[in-house]
Amino acid sequence: MAATLLQSALGILLLLAPAASAFYIPGYSVTSYQRDEPMPLMVNKVYSDNTQLQYAYFDLPFVCPPTGAHRAGGAGGLLSGESVPLNLGEVLRGDRIMASDLQLAMLHDTPCATLCTRDITLEELIRAQEMIEEGYVAEWIVDNLPGATSFVTVDKTKKYYAAGFKLGYDVEVNSAATPARRVQYFLNNHHTIVIRYRRAPGRAGDRGEKVVVGFEVYPKSVGYDASRNEHGCPADLKNVKSGLELTPNKTASAHDDDPVMSIPYTYSVYFREDETIEWAHRWDLYFVNQDEGSHIHWLAIVNSLIICALLTGVVMIILAKTIRSDIKTYKDAVAEDGKIRLKKTRPASTGLLDQPHGGDDDDMDLSDEEALEDITGWKLLHADVFRTPAWGGLLAPLVGSGVQLFVMAMGLITLSTFGVLNPSFRGGFISVGVGLFIFAGLFSGYFSARVFKSFEGRGHRRNALVTALLVPGIAFCAVFVLNLFVWAQASSTAMPFSTLLAIMALWLCVQVPLVYAGSHHGYHKAPTWEHPTKTTGVPRPIPRQSWLMHPVVSGLLYGLIPFAVIFIELLYVFQSLWQDKSGYYYVFGFLAVVCVLLTVTIAEVTVVSVYARLCAEDHRWWWHSFVVGGGSSIWVFAYCVWYYLFKLHITGFVSGMLFFAYSGLACCVYGLLTGTVGFLSAYAFVRRIYGAIKAD
Numbered sequence: 001m002a003a004t005l006l007q008s009a010l011g012i013l014l015l016l017a018p019a020a021s022a023f024y025i026p027g028y029s030v031t032s033y034q035r036d037e038p039m040p041l042m043v044n045k046v047y048s049d050n051t052q053l054q055y056a057y058f059d060l061p062f063v064c065p066p067t068g069a070h071r072a073g074g075a076g077g078l079l080s081g082e083s084v085p086l087n088l089g090e091v092l093r094g095d096r097i098m099a100s101d102l103q104l105a106m107l108h109d110t111p112c113a114t115l116c117t118r119d120i121t122l123e124e125l126i127r128a129q130e131m132i133e134e135g136y137v138a139e140w141i142v143d144n145l146p147g148a149t150s151f152v153t154v155d156k157t158k159k160y161y162a163a164g165f166k167l168g169y170d171v172e173v174n175s176a177a178t179p180a181r182r183v184q185y186f187l188n189n190h191h192t193i194v195i196r197y198r199r200a201p202g203r204a205g206d207r208g209e210k211v212v213v214g215f216e217v218y219p220k221s222v223g224y225d226a227s228r229n230e231h232g233c234p235a236d237l238k239n240v241k242s243g244l245e246l247t248p249n250k251t252a253s254a255h256d257d258d259p260v261m262s263i264p265y266t267y268s269v270y271f272r273e274d275e276t277i278e279w280a281h282r283w284d285l286y287f288v289n290q291d292e293g294s295h296i297h298w299l300a301i302v303n304s305l306i307i308c309a310l311l312t313g314v315v316m317i318i319l320a321k322t323i324r325s326d327i328k329t330y331k332d333a334v335a336e337d338g339k340i341r342l343k344k345t346r347p348a349s350t351g352l353l354d355q356p357h358g359g360d361d362d363d364m365d366l367s368d369e370e371a372l373e374d375i376t377g378w379k380l381l382h383a384d385v386f387r388t389p390a391w392g393g394l395l396a397p398l399v400g401s402g403v404q405l406f407v408m409a410m411g412l413i414t415l416s417t418f419g420v421l422n423p424s425f426r427g428g429f430i431s432v433g434v435g436l437f438i439f440a441g442l443f444s445g446y447f448s449a450r451v452f453k454s455f456e457g458r459g460h461r462r463n464a465l466v467t468a469l470l471v472p473g474i475a476f477c478a479v480f481v482l483n484l485f486v487w488a489q490a491s492s493t494a495m496p497f498s499t500l501l502a503i504m505a506l507w508l509c510v511q512v513p514l515v516y517a518g519s520h521h522g523y524h525k526a527p528t529w530e531h532p533t534k535t536t537g538v539p540r541p542i543p544r545q546s547w548l549m550h551p552v553v554s555g556l557l558y559g560l561i562p563f564a565v566i567f568i569e570l571l572y573v574f575q576s577l578w579q580d581k582s583g584y585y586y587v588f589g590f591l592a593v594v595c596v597l598l599t600v601t602i603a604e605v606t607v608v609s610v611y612a613r614l615c616a617e618d619h620r621w622w623w624h625s626f627v628v629g630g631g632s633s634i635w636v637f638a639y640c641v642w643y644y645l646f647k648l649h650i651t652g653f654v655s656g657m658l659f660f661a662y663s664g665l666a667c668c669v670y671g672l673l674t675g676t677v678g679f680l681s682a683y684a685f686v687r688r689i690y691g692a693i694k695a696d
Contacts, residue, residue: 030279031143032200032209033106039195039212041102042084042141044095045492046167049579049648050134051655053491056096057138060131061124062187064116064265067101088434088502089427094493097141102267104142104195106210110269112233119259122248128168129185129246134651137164140217142195144424147217148286161285163580165191165217168246186243188219190234191267196274213277214285222266233266283423297590300568304597307565311604318611323689378614378689384540385614385686386531389622392455395679396463398626400448400515401471402676405669407440408433413595416588434506441468441511445518446526453522454529464519468512471672475665476507482661485654529683532691542618549613551627558605559631562674565601566632567639569594574643578659599677602629606678607685614686621682629678633671637664 033039043057058066058081066081078084078099086095101115120128140147148161168187196214199205221243227235234240248260277285378385389395412433415421421428448467449460457463479495486494495503547553569591609628610621640663650656 030201030204030211032204032211033197034207034209035107036105039104039106039142040078041100041104041193042097043100044097044139044141044146046131046136046138047094047164048131048134048136050651052493052650052658053486053489053652053655054094054493055136055490056098056492057140058098059096059490059492060128062118062120062128062263064101064118066098069101087427087431088499089430089432091427091499092430092495093427094491095427096492100140102193102269104193104269106197107271108269109271110267112229112231112237112266112268114232115265115267117232118263118265120261120263121257122260125246125248125261128187132166132168132170132185132187132246133183136167138167139164140215142193142215143212144426145212145215145282146286147193147215150216150218159285160287161214161216163286165219167219168221185246186221187246187263188221189244189263189265190220190222190237192218192220192237193267193269194218195269195271196277197271198273198275198277198279201279211279213274213279213282222264228264232264237268286423296568297572297587300566301590301593301597303568304565304594304601307561308597308601308604311561311601311608315604315607318608323611323692378611378617380617381540381614381619382533382690383536384619385621385690386533387535387539387619388455389620392622393452393457393463393466395622395626396448396452396455396457397467397470398672399451399676399679400444400446400467402672402679403447404437404440404444405673406676407443408436409595409673411436411440413588413592417592434503438506438511438514441514442518444468445515445520446522447518448515449519449522450526450529454531460519460523461516464516465512467519468515472507472511475669476504478661478665482658485657489654529687532687540617540619542620543616545616545618549616549618551624554609554624555627555631556634557631558609558628559633559635561605562598562601562632563635563639565598566594566636570636570639574640574647578643578648598674602632602674602677603681605629606682610682610685621686622679625682626675626679629681630671630673630675632674633667636670637667640667 045054045056046060047054057063066079069080080099080101082099084097084099086097090097103110103113137149138147146163147165148163149165150159150161152159166188168185171184171186173182173184194214194216195212196216197210198213200207200209200211204211220237220240222234222237222240223242223244225242226240229235244263246261412421412429415432416429421432444467445464448463452460452463480500483494483500548557572587573591606625606629610625613621613624640660644650644656644659644663648659650659
């Protein structure tokens, strides 16, 4: 997943240029309409909470097909059924926005109008039944607002929106004559559209222009028995006796290609003034649980603060007491002449071959290097702690990619917190995220090269190539394979082949050169991270370690603490990703605070775990710090499994596979990012404590 920069900054501008038309800051870029001015209604896609497969609205075989007629107004003169230019984020999230044949004009009510009569075959009828059973909802768009189903709270004091409206509904029929389960499927073939408006701000309002502050859709199923006027519209929409059941006509032909049912589609349009909603706050109604959720978000922050404060106390004890005490003991042993006066204990007697050495306890003058050999604990590892780790050529690229992801994540959260990325910037979060990821290739190459250089690595070009290709390549291949399954389902969730080629071009032609540029600067021009102690030729034997020191066990145990910091906020993130397919996550302020606390917690947990490992006289802390830092990703994936089993109702092999594949990929990305935070924190900690010994 990547995008932006054809030549550094120019590529970003090219990538985000299509998205600029969808961007607005509340209070600006207001679209106002004069009386009777045409308002384009766009159709997008259908989606469901029970599946991960989305479909373009006009791809449905049972809806009115576009006529190709010219649509005036803000649609830019598009023909009905013609696609609106989309940015990269919109394409990746499965949007397929097209102009429709529904005609709207500001302040012009339409009690009823006929859209079309669609004849469907038996196969198309069965497809409609399946989509109704799976709970698919449709998304229409007016003035960049998605059509919503309106609800009120139980006490009827508050109104809120749920994006989209249902294609239909099913009813289970229980009959004594037929004990077998029977389900009736009813299709919503009439849509009542309510546009809520208010006076436009500024001079536009003085001219009598209006702005849209709400878009509601009320679907209804109208059966054949409803009386209709000469235009085919129901005569009395308020008193519809029965809905339009999806069942073949009794006189229908048995041939598969022959129509078995005719579906009349109609719609109504009403404009209602609403001065209670400010244009800048018209999206607030879509955030259904922002009031009740704020209490839970505060609880999440308090929970994170408590855990972070406890860890900070533990780290302060280690740094301020234990380590300082160790260093003070070391300093007290230093003689005035710069030598260390220690008592060398005679080895235990081994029998007749044991010879006396001039007394029970002989005082010996030792140099600093020799004296350190007789000091217990982490100071014993002074000659091995900075020994190049196994697979260091892999660790450096992973750290570089982790820094790249960290820069991207911080950029996205910052922009979202300040409202630059908001729901009206459709697809903006993904587009900007891809752009930041590409641009952060500079940081990836830089940090990868510096870590690689600290390992005394040779061949920095090869390291830069691995950094540029490894993580993005694995992600691209995984997404490509998953995309094949989605393509087979003819879903709009599948990325077009041209989009895949564009992403590959951005990756290979933009990111790879940026990684090389950052790597060159980090390896040749940036100062080397000097290690305070020198490494000897022969590594010190490592004592047998407890099973708790195993990397997997340590990752699980220490990873549970960062997971406890974020698990409350994860519930809202998952709900936005998997249940609310509109993706309107809004509490980025809370998320930013939780992410800061998470970063601090991971750094502190890693420092504690590395200190414990060094005290056990094990110098293999490099990979240990990376695994411990990313250990919470295992718990996040376990949380994904729990969420799938108990919160979601996803059906179908492809949908389940997509859930676990993308969840696993996301957890790997999260683990890579947090593992990098842990590694860099541990690296700074180890250099600090051994630098203090050297200074003394």
